[in-house]
Amino acid sequence: MKKFIRRFSANKGALVGLMIFLLVILTAVFCSIWFEESPWSMVAEPLLKPLTNSDYPFGTDMLGRDLGAGLAYGARVSLLVGVVSTLAAVIFGVLIGSLAGFYGGRTDDLLMRFTEFFQTIPQLAMAVVLVAIFTPTIYSIVGAIAIVSWPPVARLVRSEFLSLKQREFVQAAVVIGQKPARIIFTQILPNAMSPIIVTASLMIATAILTESSLSFLGLGDRNLMSWGFMIGAARTMLREAPLMSVLPGIAILLTVLAINLIGEGLNDAMNPQLRKRGE
Amino acid sequence: MSIANLPPNTPLLSVEHLTVALPDGSDRTHAVKDLSFELHAGEILCIVGESGSGKSISANAIMGLLPGYLKPKTGRIVFKGRDLLQQREDELLTLRGKDIGMVFQEPMSALNPLMRVGEQIAEVLAVHGAYPGPARQQRVLELLNFVGLPDPTTLKDAYPFRLSGGQRQRVMIAMALALEPAILIADEPTTALDVTTQAQILALIKRIQASMGMGVMFITHDFGVVADIADRVAVMEKGVLVEQGPAEQVLNRPQHPYTQRLIAAVPHRNSDETAQGNLTDPVVLEVKNLRKTYVTERGLFVRKRVVNAVDGVSFNVQRGQTLGIVGESGSGKSTIGKCLLRLTDIDSGQLIFNGTDIAPLSQAQFRPMRKHLQMIFQDPFASLNPRHTVGRSIIDGPVANGVPYAEAERRARELLRLVELDESSFDRYPNAFSGGQRQRIGIARALALQPQLLVADESVSALDVSVQAQVLKLLQDIQQRLNLAMIFITHDLRVAAQVCHQIAVMHKGRIVEYGTPADVFDRPNHEYTQSLIAAIPGRHWSPVSARVSVA
Numbered sequence: 001m002k003k004f005i006r007r008f009s010a011n012k013g014a015l016v017g018l019m020i021f022l023l024v025i026l027t028a029v030f031c032s033i034w035f036e037e038s039p040w041s042m043v044a045e046p047l048l049k050p051l052t053n054s055d056y057p058f059g060t061d062m063l064g065r066d067l068g069a070g071l072a073y074g075a076r077v078s079l080l081v082g083v084v085s086t087l088a089a090v091i092f093g094v095l096i097g098s099l100a101g102f103y104g105g106r107t108d109d110l111l112m113r114f115t116e117f118f119q120t121i122p123q124l125a126m127a128v129v130l131v132a133i134f135t136p137t138i139y140s141i142v143g144a145i146a147i148v149s150w151p152p153v154a155r156l157v158r159s160e161f162l163s164l165k166q167r168e169f170v171q172a173a174v175v176i177g178q179k180p181a182r183i184i185f186t187q188i189l190p191n192a193m194s195p196i197i198v199t200a201s202l203m204i205a206t207a208i209l210t211e212s213s214l215s216f217l218g219l220g221d222r223n224l225m226s227w228g229f230m231i232g233a234a235r236t237m238l239r240e241a242p243l244m245s246v247l248p249g250i251a252i253l254l255t256v257l258a259i260n261l262i263g264e265g266l267n268d269a270m271n272p273q274l275r276k277r278g279e
Numbered sequence: 280m281s282i283a284n285l286p287p288n289t290p291l292l293s294v295e296h297l298t299v300a301l302p303d304g305s306d307r308t309h310a311v312k313d314l315s316f317e318l319h320a321g322e323i324l325c326i327v328g329e330s331g332s333g334k335s336i337s338a339n340a341i342m343g344l345l346p347g348y349l350k351p352k353t354g355r356i357v358f359k360g361r362d363l364l365q366q367r368e369d370e371l372l373t374l375r376g377k378d379i380g381m382v383f384q385e386p387m388s389a390l391n392p393l394m395r396v397g398e399q400i401a402e403v404l405a406v407h408g409a410y411p412g413p414a415r416q417q418r419v420l421e422l423l424n425f426v427g428l429p430d431p432t433t434l435k436d437a438y439p440f441r442l443s444g445g446q447r448q449r450v451m452i453a454m455a456l457a458l459e460p461a462i463l464i465a466d467e468p469t470t471a472l473d474v475t476t477q478a479q480i481l482a483l484i485k486r487i488q489a490s491m492g493m494g495v496m497f498i499t500h501d502f503g504v505v506a507d508i509a510d511r512v513a514v515m516e517k518g519v520l521v522e523q524g525p526a527e528q529v530l531n532r533p534q535h536p537y538t539q540r541l542i543a544a545v546p547h548r549n550s551d552e553t554a555q556g557n558l559t560d561p562v563v564l565e566v567k568n569l570r571k572t573y574v575t576e577r578g579l580f581v582r583k584r585v586v587n588a589v590d591g592v593s594f595n596v597q598r599g600q601t602l603g604i605v606g607e608s609g610s611g612k613s614t615i616g617k618c619l620l621r622l623t624d625i626d627s628g629q630l631i632f633n634g635t636d637i638a639p640l641s642q643a644q645f646r647p648m649r650k651h652l653q654m655i656f657q658d659p660f661a662s663l664n665p666r667h668t669v670g671r672s673i674i675d676g677p678v679a680n681g682v683p684y685a686e687a688e689r690r691a692r693e694l695l696r697l698v699e700l701d702e703s704s705f706d707r708y709p710n711a712f713s714g715g716q717r718q719r720i721g722i723a724r725a726l727a728l729q730p731q732l733l734v735a736d737e738s739v740s741a742l743d744v745s746v747q748a749q750v751l752k753l754l755q756d757i758q759q760r761l762n763l764a765m766i767f768i769t770h771d772l773r774v775a776a777q778v779c780h781q782i783a784v785m786h787k788g789r790i791v792e793y794g795t796p797a798d799v800f801d802r803p804n805h806e807y808t809q810s811l812i813a814a815i816p817g818r819h820w821s822p823v824s825a826r827v828s829v830a
Binding site: 167168169171172173174175176177178179182186187190191 | 646647649650653654657661665675679680721724
């Protein structure tokens with residue numbers, strides 16, 4: 001573990017990413033303390049430019065809502081959607097992938113055709129359809145994102161299982177009479193964890209982007225302020241007040257960038273041999 | 280050639296006080312320390328040592344092929360009056376291939392898979408501008424013929440994947456010989472080959488050396504090979520040359536204790552002590568007409584292929600007996616092991632274990648019986664889960680079979696002592712152990728279930744010879760003490776002869792010879808067995824007599 005931390009901190013980009021990400025998390029956790037007013041309430045005159053009013057350093061939108069509060073509460077929604085939907089997608093993907101990889105044969109065929117069915121539909125289009133059908137709430141959004149993002153996890157886990165299954169220690173586990181479920185969870189899965197973690201960290205970023213796209217299209221949760229919604233709402237004023245869409249855009253950019261940097265850092269730290277070869 | 284110009288008794292190549300440092304943090308300071316030896320024209324010098332002894336490093340230092348983090352610190356390598364360590368890279372380029380040829384260990388990966396065999400040989404000639412024009416093709420054919428490859432005119436247009444391992448090694452030798460070098464360096468050239476192929480390649484190298492008068496530096500770990508071809512022998516231990524001298528002297532009257540230990544560890548036949556075992560002991564496992572075919576599925580553009588891996592094999596094992604299954608690669612011996620443990624499905628036949636046929640049982644039905652049949656695997660580095668402690672690896676089996684955890688742990692600690700490991704190993708991870716130690720852990724894991732039958736699939740072939748001897752002795756001890764039935768699968772007839780009561784020789788999925796070691800070795804009936812025995816390296820040399828003369 002110590003070695004892992006040392007290798008991770010050797011990567012400067014990953015450290016920067018981690019710092020930005022911590023900042024986003026802090027904002028998400030403490031936004032209700034910093035901004036007592038709801039981000040939806042009109043608190044000042046509309047279209048205040050940023051850095052002109054010390055009470056509202058980020059300015060206000062066309063209805064006089066505090067942009068700073070919007071950005072902070074948006075962080076909460078983005079993180080929530082990103083983490084929860086990724087978690088759900090990873091659990092489902094690992095389940096499908098490990099069953100397909102471990103049993104092979106007909107089980108594998110069946111599960112992989114099922115996976116391909118999901119892979120052939122464009123992710124965003126499917127998410128839009130799902131959210132539209134189930135009415136936009138935070139639950140349907142998380143569910144829709146999870147449903148469109150599990151197939152790559154399943155594929156990855158399956159390929160890991162296919163190669164690990166051939167290793168002698170797995171055969172040894174069969175020989176000593178362990179049951180398949182035990183072999184999957186105690187022998188193979190722990191050895192497949194590092195690529196799964198790396199993929200999952202990058203999936204959080206994709207999930208945040210998908211949520212923003214959905215909100216931008218007006219399919220966000222009506223009760224929750226999110227970055228995508230802010231951009232969507234500001235687009236009509238793009239010429240008069242460009243910063244109104246740019247600020248949440250930067251928030252998305254920084255968060256996604258931070259997560260990607262962390263993901264790469266994790267990848268390097270977990271597979272040190274790979275990195276050496278690349279250099 | 281330049282050899283003729285040299286005054287007599289001048290060595291072709293002399294390595295003087297060569298020291299190569301290892302990077303900081305390695306387990307020793309030097310890869311090679313104060314190494315000196317000479318290679319004369321017309322002789323075969325064998326450099327022998329276990330893994331990590333620095334024998335390959337010395338060869339690579341001569342060729343200037345050391346990896347960047349290894350730098351020769353002191354010493355000289357003198358060839359034709361020049362110190363090779365002082366030469367620039369472009370000067371070395373003209374030497375490599377032309378004056379010094381090299382053959383590598385792995386014939387499967389040493390050839391470019393996308394280039395025809397003939398072109399690869401021609402390329403060696405082209406690089407040095409030799410045999411221009413049509414003469415070059417002629418020379419390629421000549422070389423292919425010279426290394427004993429059949430039908431050179433068609434073979435030169437073949438891609439490497441169509442050639443067997445032995446044929447590829449011949450092509451490698453042809454490339455090394457293309458420009459008639461004064462020195463041939465061969466780094467474990469036969470280690471990856473089957474024993475009959477190995478015998479052919481050794482004969483080829485010997486013939487070439489005699490006809491061309493080259494100096495050959497032959498690196499190997501196998502004293503049998505040394506006995507077959509060496510004129511002089513140099514023994515290396517941990518980067519230091521501990522003994523060198525004429526082959527006859529080093530092999531039969533070794534002076535250095537390390538050489539003595541190595542030679543004593545060479546597997547050999549226990550001429551008299553092969554206990555016959557009691558023929559009335561109960562039969563633990565009876566295999567009848569076992570058949571297993573591998574079928575590659577018919578695809579759209581692929582024809583269906585059927586390989587008879589195991590083709591109607593029958594044998595039985597008694598309690599307290601070791602049955603050796605011997606064969607070359609592809610003979611089906613490992614498939615038998617997998618079939619016995621139901622790691623792979625079988626096509627037909629009966630596996631009668633203590634009176635019950637286990638072949639038709641489903642995996643779930645068979646699982647409760649698994650504890651009676653255990654396996655020791657081949658690769659000590661892949662057979663332990665890197666994320667489990669040693670203790671957990673051993674305990675897993677008993678726990679899966681319903682033994683309480685505390686009881687399993689107590690027994691695991693006992694077993695660690697039995698396989699001569701420290702009890703503190705229990706809480707450590709596999710990466711803290713050497714290959715031999717890991718194999719002991721594998722044995723402990725198998726024994727934890729108190730099996731009646733132990734299948735050892737090439738369990739010692741990945742180990743150095745001295746470690747191999749220790750593990751073999753441990754296996755033999757345990758087998759006798761616990762009165763187990765054991766099936767010992769190996770490619771090495773010498774090892775089988777040392778530990779087995781009965782030997783079955785496999786060839787193309789069938790058992791072609793079956794009997795006691797004495798029967799198989801002294802009165803082989805089948806011609807395949809005869810060729811196999813004739814190919815055992817160092818057959819005319821007996822390590823036992825060498826030991827006697829030491830004592």
